Amino acid sequence: MNALPTRTTSALLYLDGVHVSFDGFHAINNLSLTLEPGEMRAIIGPNGAGKTTMMDIITGKTRPDEGEVLFDGITDLTRLDETRIAELGIGRKFQKPTVFESQTIQDNLLLALNVDHSVRGTLFWRETKDESERIERVLETIRLKDARHKLAGSLSHGQKQWLEIGMLLAQDPKLLLVDEPVAGMTDVETHQTAELLKEINKDKTIMVVEHDMTFVRELGVKVTCLHEGTVLAEGTIDQVSSNERVIEVYLGR
Amino acid sequence: MMPHVLTRSLDRSATIFLAVVAAVGILIPLSNLLLPAGSMFQVPTYLVALFGKYVCYAILALSIDLIWGYCGILSLGHGAFFALGGYAMGMYLMRQIGSRGVYGNPILPDFMVFLNYPELPWYWYGFDTFWFAAVMVLLVPGLLAFCFGWLAFRSRVTGVYLSIITQAMTYALLLAFFRNDFGFGGNNGLTDFKDILGFNVQADGTRAALFLLSCLALIIAFLICRAVVTSKLGKVLIAVRDAESRTRFLGYRVESYKLFVFTLSACMAGVAGALYVPQVGIINPGEFAPGNSIEAVIWVAVGGRGTLIGAALGAVVVNYAKTVFTSGPLAPYWLFMLGALFILVTLLLPKGIIGTFNAWWEPWKAQRIAANAESAALEDGVSVSKPNPAE
Numbered sequence: 001m002n003a004l005p006t007r008t009t010s011a012l013l014y015l016d017g018v019h020v021s022f023d024g025f026h027a028i029n030n031l032s033l034t035l036e037p038g039e040m041r042a043i044i045g046p047n048g049a050g051k052t053t054m055m056d057i058i059t060g061k062t063r064p065d066e067g068e069v070l071f072d073g074i075t076d077l078t079r080l081d082e083t084r085i086a087e088l089g090i091g092r093k094f095q096k097p098t099v100f101e102s103q104t105i106q107d108n109l110l111l112a113l114n115v116d117h118s119v120r121g122t123l124f125w126r127e128t129k130d131e132s133e134r135i136e137r138v139l140e141t142i143r144l145k146d147a148r149h150k151l152a153g154s155l156s157h158g159q160k161q162w163l164e165i166g167m168l169l170a171q172d173p174k175l176l177l178v179d180e181p182v183a184g185m186t187d188v189e190t191h192q193t194a195e196l197l198k199e200i201n202k203d204k205t206i207m208v209v210e211h212d213m214t215f216v217r218e219l220g221v222k223v224t225c226l227h228e229g230t231v232l233a234e235g236t237i238d239q240v241s242s243n244e245r246v247i248e249v250y251l252g253r
Numbered sequence: 254m255m256p257h258v259l260t261r262s263l264d265r266s267a268t269i270f271l272a273v274v275a276a277v278g279i280l281i282p283l284s285n286l287l288l289p290a291g292s293m294f295q296v297p298t299y300l301v302a303l304f305g306k307y308v309c310y311a312i313l314a315l316s317i318d319l320i321w322g323y324c325g326i327l328s329l330g331h332g333a334f335f336a337l338g339g340y341a342m343g344m345y346l347m348r349q350i351g352s353r354g355v356y357g358n359p360i361l362p363d364f365m366v367f368l369n370y371p372e373l374p375w376y377w378y379g380f381d382t383f384w385f386a387a388v389m390v391l392l393v394p395g396l397l398a399f400c401f402g403w404l405a406f407r408s409r410v411t412g413v414y415l416s417i418i419t420q421a422m423t424y425a426l427l428l429a430f431f432r433n434d435f436g437f438g439g440n441n442g443l444t445d446f447k448d449i450l451g452f453n454v455q456a457d458g459t460r461a462a463l464f465l466l467s468c469l470a471l472i473i474a475f476l477i478c479r480a481v482v483t484s485k486l487g488k489v490l491i492a493v494r495d496a497e498s499r500t501r502f503l504g505y506r507v508e509s510y511k512l513f514v515f516t517l518s519a520c521m522a523g524v525a526g527a528l529y530v531p532q533v534g535i536i537n538p539g540e541f542a543p544g545n546s547i548e549a550v551i552w553v554a555v556g557g558r559g560t561l562i563g564a565a566l567g568a569v570v571v572n573y574a575k576t577v578f579t580s581g582p583l584a585p586y587w588l589f590m591l592g593a594l595f596i597l598v599t600l601l602l603p604k605g606i607i608g609t610f611n612a613w614w615e616p617w618k619a620q621r622i623a624a625n626a627e628s629a630a631l632e633d634g635v636s637v638s639k640p641n642p643a644e
Binding site (some may be wrong): 059061081082086087091092094098099100101102103107110111112117118119123124 | 481484485486488489491492495496498499500501502503504505506507509510513
């Protein structure tokens with residue numbers, strides 16, 4: 001293992017030899033993965049393959065037992081907590097949409113903006129033109145402009161997913177971790193979400209976990225298939241889906 | 254800065270609430286002092302003291318609502334901060350007695366002479382001056398809350414676990430204050446107060462002034478709470494209440510927010526206790542009883558959690574009921590009443606009095622605003638498009 005005062009990898013996200021076990025169950029097993037800046041990567045894999053645990057490790061929710069997790073080539077994420085990692089520029093959308101249900105859509109986005117998050121800063125906060133313009137742009141992107149004063153709890157499932165992506169945009173992170181963005185969406189919404197992610201990918205690095213193969217195909221990006229906490233196959237969607245071991249894992253042996 | 258905060262925090266119901274408190278705070282003392290005794294509109298002195306007690310409870314309820322209603326921290330030990338503020342004030346009042354005590358010792362309060370204290374314990378120094386006691390009223394509860402919160406919130410103790418350790422905290426203080434060698438009067442607590450800032454605590458004028466001050470403190474506490482909950486910090490607090498880990502992933506240091514609001518709330522509870530003690534004339538370890546803290550949470554639940562006004566209202570309503578029921582033939586059944594009240598409110602009015610009123614009033618108001626907007630739009634010849642963001 002290198003102690004890293006200087007940058008050793010060009011990757012934005014670099015995982016090497018990561019192990020995590022919960023009560024003897026090996027959730028992540030020697031997982032190695034790199035994400036280049038500007039890339040969009042789709043992660044697939046059967047239930048229990050460790051996709052969400054991997055995101056927990058990257059965002060500081062779970063500490064790995066072993067292995068290296070580097071952000072931007074220099075920052076060791078395994079030593080930091082959720083707040084610090086979010087401040088570094090890693091945003092996360094959860095599997096189950098988690099928005100602040102009792103607050104308006106606009107306030108949800110306001111809370112997500114990457115501005116001063118200190119107690120004093122928020123106590124004496126006043127709206128600025130720059131902030132309201134940013135919120136305006138996000139509202140436009142996620143098509144919730146007319147609903148801005150509605151409570152987030154009153155939105156449909158699909159709209160909540162979009163609001164959460166909007167919160168990610170407001171956070172303006174370098175890396176977006178998106179967990180099952182199209183779960184529970186209609187075909188039209190799924191298509192629109194793929195378009196949206198492609199749009200966002202123009203200036204951000206994205207990692208998407210998704211079960212929906214049509215969606216992954218539509219994204220048209222490099223795919224990594226996880227199984228039992230380790231990388232089983234990597235390549236284009238056609239390569240991965242024709243890989244015999246992947247078929248075996250998905251169909252059962 | 255200030256006018257901006259004021260316009261933001263004073264909506265219509267807040268203004269009405271403040272006007273009512275101000276009117277009560279001025280009219281009750283005036284009626285007590287100026288009208289002849291026996292007149293129909295004269296408020297007798299014992300009622301002034303009783304209402305003063307309710308106002309102090311209302312401040313305590315506000316402090317609980319600030320952390321429970323807006324940040325989801327259910328403290329079942331807030332009575333401890335109230336009692337600590339009360340003890341700080343009680344210590345000042347004890348030292349004002351001077352040589353007028355039963356034993357006539359100019360320095361030592363009666364209970365210390367009785368218990369053969371050779372000299373004044375160091376932690377009683379300074380309490381002969383009012384300003385020092387006033388600072389301690391804020392500092393002691395604030396410091397305890399800060400240390401307690403720092404440990405609890407950093408270790409991410411939440412929910413029912415936090416509630417249990419707050420109960421343990423107030424119970425531990427109860428046991429400590431019961432001890433004679435702890436130096437706060439043991440079982441009997443502090444009482445027999447003579448005067449405050451040179452005014453006789455029993456005099457009508459002093460009682461009226463204390464009542465007015467309590468109302469003023471309630472107004473200030475309410476304004477502080479409103480300023481906090483209507484700021485962006487208030488939105489963060491609600492975010493923490495509803496989805497704590499989500500808030501962390503957005504880059505907020507949740508423990509700092511909890512610590513800030515918990516400490517602020519404890520200071521407010523301390524002030525409430527300090528105003529309470531001269532009006533009831535005694536402070537003893539019974540104030541630390543876990544039951545007291547739970548009762549205070551019930552006031553907030555009855556009035557409406559997360560509404561501030563409801564908390565204050567709940568404190569007054571429940572305590573008025575308590576006064577009525579504990580002074581009549583129903584007295585032995587008060588605790589059953591309180592329990593029934595809590596169950597009924599949970600079942601029938603889960604949002605409390607104010608919360609239920611809002612739930613009934615808000616849609617009606619929104620409907621009226623929408624109707625107005627629609628008719629205005631029709632006049633402009635523009636059809637109102639229903640928002641349909643998903644398409």
